[in-house]
Amino acid sequence: MTTDVPAVTLPRADAPRHLRTRAAGTYDPAALAVRLARSGLFDQYVVYEQAGRWWFAGGVLGSVTVGPSVVRTTWNGLGRDAARTGEHPVRELGRAMRDTPLPGWHAYGWVAFESALANHEYDGPLAQLFVPLLEAEIDTGVLDVRATDAGLIERVLALAATARGPVEVSTRPLDVEAGDRTPYLDAVAAAVERIQAGELEKVILSRRVEVPFPLDFPGTYLAGRRANTPARSFLLDLPGLRAAGFSPETVAEVSADGWVTSQPLAGTRARRRDPHADGRNRAELLTDPKEVYEHAISVKLADTELRGLCAPGTVTVGEFMALKERGSVHHLGSRVRGRLRADRTMWDALAVLFPAVTASGIPKQAAYDVITAGEPGPRGLYSGAVLRATGDGDLDAALVLRTVYTQGGRTWLRAGAGIVGASSPEREYRETCEKLTSVAPYLVPGR
Numbered sequence: 001m002t003t004d005v006p007a008v009t010l011p012r013a014d015a016p017r018h019l020r021t022r023a024a025g026t027y028d029p030a031a032l033a034v035r036l037a038r039s040g041l042f043d044q045y046v047v048y049e050q051a052g053r054w055w056f057a058g059g060v061l062g063s064v065t066v067g068p069s070v071v072r073t074t075w076n077g078l079g080r081d082a083a084r085t086g087e088h089p090v091r092e093l094g095r096a097m098r099d100t101p102l103p104g105w106h107a108y109g110w111v112a113f114e115s116a117l118a119n120h121e122y123d124g125p126l127a128q129l130f131v132p133l134l135e136a137e138i139d140t141g142v143l144d145v146r147a148t149d150a151g152l153i154e155r156v157l158a159l160a161a162t163a164r165g166p167v168e169v170s171t172r173p174l175d176v177e178a179g180d181r182t183p184y185l186d187a188v189a190a191a192v193e194r195i196q197a198g199e200l201e202k203v204i205l206s207r208r209v210e211v212p213f214p215l216d217f218p219g220t221y222l223a224g225r226r227a228n229t230p231a232r233s234f235l236l237d238l239p240g241l242r243a244a245g246f247s248p249e250t251v252a253e254v255s256a257d258g259w260v261t262s263q264p265l266a267g268t269r270a271r272r273r274d275p276h277a278d279g280r281n282r283a284e285l286l287t288d289p290k291e292v293y294e295h296a297i298s299v300k301l302a303d304t305e306l307r308g309l310c311a312p313g314t315v316t317v318g319e320f321m322a323l324k325e326r327g328s329v330h331h332l333g334s335r336v337r338g339r340l341r342a343d344r345t346m347w348d349a350l351a352v353l354f355p356a357v358t359a360s361g362i363p364k365q366a367a368y369d370v371i372t373a374g375e376p377g378p379r380g381l382y383s384g385a386v387l388r389a390t391g392d393g394d395l396d397a398a399l400v401l402r403t404v405y406t407q408g409g410r411t412w413l414r415a416g417a418g419i420v421g422a423s424s425p426e427r428e429y430r431e432t433c434e435k436l437t438s439v440a441p442y443l444v445p446g447r
Contacts, residue, residue, distance in 0.1 A: 018104070020146040021153055023160065029054040029138040030225050030233075031167045032160060036136065037218040037235060039159055041152065045132075046108040047221070047235035048388050050396050052139065055388060057108045059133030061148060064096040066115075066127040071096055089115040089127040090354060094347030097391075100131065105391040107131050110236065110400070113379035116355050117368055122378040128238070129389065169219040169444045174413070176209055176436040181429055183207075187374035188417075188425040194370060195421045201297055203361035203370045206382065206416030207432055211404065211443060215411055219444030220244045220404060227442055228327035231263065232398035234386045243381060245403030246438060248326040249333065251356045251385045254346040256393040258339050262306065266298040266358045266418055267291035267332035270434040271325060282323055282330055290422040295321060295332040298418075301357045302336045309352055310338030327402060327438030346395040350385070356399045359383035359416065381405060382414045402438040413439055 033047045033054045042058030049055075062075040066089040071082045073096050085092060090111060097107065109129035114122035134147035136156060143160050147153050184207045191203050221235040221244035230246035253261040268291070269281040285291055299317060306315045315338035324333040340349060360383070361367020371379075382405070387397040404413050415435040417428035 018102075018146050018148060019150050019153060020144070021157065023143045023145070023157055024141060025143060025160065027138055027140055027143060027160070027163075028166070029140060030222055032056075032138050032143070032163055033235070034167055034218040034222045035159060035163050036156065037221075037237065041155060042134070044238050045235075046238070046386070047233075048108060048386065048396075048398075049225075049230070049233040050388065054138045055108075056136040056138065057106075057130075057132035057134070058136075059152075061102070061131045061133050062100060063128065063130035064093055065125050066092050067125055068123060073099070075101065088351040088354075090351040091347050093127050093129050094345060097129065097389075100391070102131060103391065105131050106135055107389050109387055109389075110241075110381055111350075111354060111385045111387065111397075112381060113355055113359075113384045115384070116360070116364070122380070124380065129387075167219075167222055169216070169223045171223050171442050172213065172445050174209065174211060174440040174443055176413070176433050176440045178209065183376070184429055184432070185425040188419055188423060188428045191370050191374055191419045192421060192423050192425070195419065200366035200370065201362040202294060202418055202420050203367040203374075204359050204383070204416040204418050205371065205374050205428070206379070206414050207429075208376070209413045209436060209440070211411040211413065213411075214446040215242075215404065215406065216444040216446035217242050217244050217404075217406070219446075220442060223442040223444055224439055228402070228438055229325050230327070230402070232386075232396070234398060236386065240407060241381065242406040243386075243400070243403050245386070245398075245400055246327060247386075247398035247403075248324070248331060248401055249356070249358065249399050251397040251399050252346075252350045252353045252395065253397075254340070254349050254393070254395040256390075258393075259337060260306065260309065260340055260346075260349045261335055261337045262302045262353050262356075263333065263335050264295075264298045264302045264356065264358050265324060265326070265331040265333045266295040267321075268417070268431050268434065269330045271328055271330050278330070285323070285330055285332060286321070290420060291332065292321070293422070294418045294420050295334070297362055298357045299334045299336065301362050302334075302353070305352050305357075306336055306338045309340055309344050309349055311341050314339040329434050329438065346389065346393055350387070350395060350397055354385060354397075355383055358418070359399060359401065379414075380407065383416070402435065404439055404443065
């Protein structure tokens with residue numbers, strides 16, 4: 001039975017209202033999210049996993065897209081363009097969402113890495129957020145569905161009620177060492193020279209590996225999620241962009257009461273799933289001077305950024321250099337937390353922390369110059385963010401790493417390594433292979 005959510009009415013006589021239903025059951029959240037993605041009920045969708053819960057957001061009620069020069073807002077099929085204000089694209093998302101005519105909105109979207117660059121040649125969207133026609137929150141015991149269309153809710157409930165047994169997928173591994181490694185080794189060597197010359201302290205340089213066959217993205221997401229231990233995971237099927245990812249860390253977590261957390265991970269060793277080998281790798285990671293230095297300076301910058309946002313005396317490093325298992329690798333992880341000042345919002349927090357220090361460098365502006373010089377073409381979604389936000393002030397933004405992408409007729413994986421003055425090009429190349437192995441064995445071919 002579908003029931004109305006109390007007091008949700010838009011300020012227009014013809015505006016839709018949200019209906020909401022909760023259904024108890026025994027669910028495999030990831031598998032049900034994949035079944036919804038494959039249902040054909042939605043022309044576009046986002047799946048987002050956070051803290052043991054999955055959200056499926058399907059269809060578009062309204063959206064905001066920040067381009068290089070224009071912010072486009074669409075509601076119920078009617079669009080409006082406005083010139084960019086010159087603010088950070090994330091803040092422009094927030095400004096536009098203030099006019100959303102739906103109280104209690106929930107929205108999903110992404111931010112491109114190039115949003116952080118003042119001058120760039122990236123001509124695609126810099127950030128996008130949409131309010132879905134239907135949102136389903138799934139955990140192992142409850143399915144909570146809200147939408148503006150009662151019939152759509154009933155179809156989703158029917159699909160969930162008849163979903164039985166596991167979703168089977170067949171994978172095709174990809175060789176992550178295919179291709180010429182020389183350009184990456186040369187880029188790392190050049191970056192080390194610039195670091196040793198004092199231009200910067202750290203930079204993350206990445207490389208791409210092309211996937212030469214079409215992908216079943218929902219199947220790849222499910223296979224990859226079964227094999228990984230991410231901080232967040234996501235599946236996107238949006239106009240012109242598809243991605244499935246298993247994020248090792250968050251860029252920003254903001255609660256409605258104003259607490260903001262960043263989760264920097266830096267320092268890497270392979271995870272072999274052999275107790276003896278993994279024990280040696282963990283011990284080495286905790287004591288390797290290069291890895292400890294790389295991690296410590298990343299935490300220091302996150303701490304500095306939060307102190308500029310937060311009330312005095314509230315910023316703390318609550319966890320430092322903890323070992324984190326993230327699929328095919330071990331990382332050093334820390335958590336930095338503070339209480340936002342009264343004059344700062346969740347959008348300010350994301351704008352300041354974006355891009356993550358662990359995917360850009362220190363200082364960030366100098367790192368952008370090295371990235372532009374050392375990588376072939378723009379990053380786009382890679383090392384950007386996929387996010388979920390609400391009108392109540394909650395925001396959760398996952399760092400886009402350990403992800404497979406399709407855009408512009410090409411499909412690829414991408415991974416980077418943190419370069420400091422003590423880096424070895426060969427070791428950093430090997431680190432990219434270790435990270436790519438979080439995704440490359442779990443690709444599911446499509447048609």
